[in-house]
Amino acid sequence: MGIKSTEPATIPLSSPLLSTNNVENDEGTSSVPTILILTTLVAVFGSYVFGSAVGYSSPSQSGIMNDLNLGVAQYAIFGSILTIGAMIGAIASGRIADYTGRRVAMGFSQLFCILGWIAIAFSKVAWWLYIGRLLVGCGIGLLSYVVPVYVAEITPKNLRGAFTALHQLMICLGMSLTYLIGAYLNWRIVALIGTIPCLIQLLSLPFIPDSPRWLAKIGNMKESDSALQRLRGKNVDVYQEATEIKEYTEALQQQTESSIIGLFQIQYMKALTVGVGLMILQQFGGINGIVFYANSIFISAGLSESIGTIAMVAVKIPMTTLGVLLMDRSGRRPLLLVSAVGTCLGCFLAAISFFLQDLHKWKEASPILALVGVLVYVGSYSLGIGAIPWVIMSEIFPINVKGSAGSFVTLINWLCSWIVSYGFNFLMSWSSSGTFIIFSIICGFTVLFVAKLVPETKGCTLEEIQASLNSYSTKR
The missing domain is CATH 1.20.1250.20 (MFS general substrate transporter like domains)
Structure with a gap:
């Protein structure tokens, strides 16, 4: 479900885009x-x-x-x-x-x-x-x-x-x-x-500098071009990018500024479904419950809370860093799919651990299994699901609805975060293994959601992404 780019496939070696201040050269390295x-x-x-x-x-x-x-x-x-x-x-x-x-x-x-x-x-x-x-x-x-x-x-x-x-x-x-x-x-x-x-x-x-796209939105094209030039480097030819921003913004000015209610129009439904869906699945996969109450999870599993917390930090930072490094190499969708599969597996392992504990079997192995499950979950979450929904949210909405859409999607994220944080302890008192089975099922559904609905936005300009996801398009 990639988005077709209208950019040329190659750039001549003489192009000013390949100056010392360029973003990508023919060897794929960056400056x-x-x-x-x-x-x-x-x-x-x-x-x-x-x-x-x-x-x-x-x-x-x-x-x-x-x-x-x-x-x-x-x-x-x-x-x-x-x-x-x-x-x-x-x-x-x-x-x-x-x-x-x-x-x-x-x-x-x-x-x-x-x-x-x-x-x-x-x-x-x-x-x-x-x-x-x-x-x-x-x-x-x-x-x-x-x-x-x-x-x-x-x-x-x-x-x-x-x-x-x-x-x-x-x-x-x-x-x-x-x-x-x-x-x-x-x-x-x-x-x-x-x-x-x-x-x-x-x-x-x-x-x-302020955002060139926001400056273009308010009609300040001169400052928009100046900010873009400053951000790309003084020797870089920004004419094509500046023209694209200008033309797309002018076309969108024919669209009215939408309130949150106005978002529920047919032309925005695909982008809204992707944005809201990712935020709901990100939170209902259990991250805030697991992170906020990690100590009590480890104690319930028969582990030292200090060992568990140190292990979580030791996994979280490197995996988040790896996700940053891979984001523009592997693309959003592959990272999301791998991340969702990993969180599903991690919750399943933790569920098995608590299930064995309830049966009073494998008493020595079940705490280790719980630790492995939580670490697999946290590491996988950090690799993709933690960051990518925010990346995609920032990419998919056209600038005339970005304010309302961004507010709505961010509100949904925080609301779901509160629901999970508030309800986690009640779920754990009901059934520890059942809680993690629920999270595992939701993470499994995330895999299907990403595979069916989430587009690949790697290598596309914001204007290309937004024109593809929304039912109207702009002529360049």
Whole structure:
């Protein structure tokens, strides 16, 4: 289900696209402009903030509960209110990013995060904790949409997958480093440390260009061309790409800006089905339940929680990195299929472990089987399903509906995340093996969904992807 590219198959050796600042040469190696790398790094500092916010509640739990005399129920509110805030941020994310621009939206989100971290750090009562956590949630809800969209819009087609997947890698790094820092430092200090990446991004945003496609959307073609030239390198001929962006944007201006209700039109249904379907399957495959409650899973399986947690981090970061490296080589669909098969297998192995435990058989082997199952699941998830739905979400919606569609898809992701996080412990108390069987079946369905509906977007411009997925097309 690939998308046919209208680009020429080869580029003459004399083409200015093969200059020292080019993106890809005839040997397939890359020489990426420094400004593009730095701009992407500034953007994905927001992803690091996302990861640190998600990872904060686990290592800080005992310290916060002891210092503020919180019960389990009160701390559960603190942990879960992040997702509520993220849903609020997700609802507003598309409109804010469309009206103010991608850079301003990232800066706006960091103001929420900084205020939230400060409120948490200086909390004396539970209510300030909740307010701070809610503010951080609003910030990361906005970041979870705008970062992958911005990165997708500034990168060339042959690097877009890997660069957009850096969003997931930085989330992973943020979570892992916050786990590590939180194990040794007081929770208030960890919260103050959380403001550092926020400030780095906030202070760096004025020095990076805005999205050329967003600038074209608001009619500022001169600045759009200037931003594109800056991102590709001063010696690169950007005429073809700039013309394509201009013509496609002008054609889309004939389409009205759609609200969320307006998304449910026939021309957007395929893109919406792919975007929403991937987000639902990503979350209902069980990732947040498994990651948030990994310690209790390992304890239930008869393992040391420290060994399990260290093993998870040791698998998660390398596999996420591998996914980034393979994104633009293997393509989105193959990585998604392999990832979905791996998560299905991992959940099945964990289910067998708990089933054997219930039968009181293979008592020595079942904990190892549970550990292997969880590690296979986490590693496979990190390879593809963790990042690729966000990559594809940033690619498939035309710019006239990207704000509404992005808000809706991001909201669905966070809503499903809350459902899984909230319901996981109830499912585990019902049946540990049954819980993982359910997750395994959903992961198996993900394989079918990807094989039947998800297009291959590798090597295509955003305009080509969007024209192919939506029922109307533009004449170039």
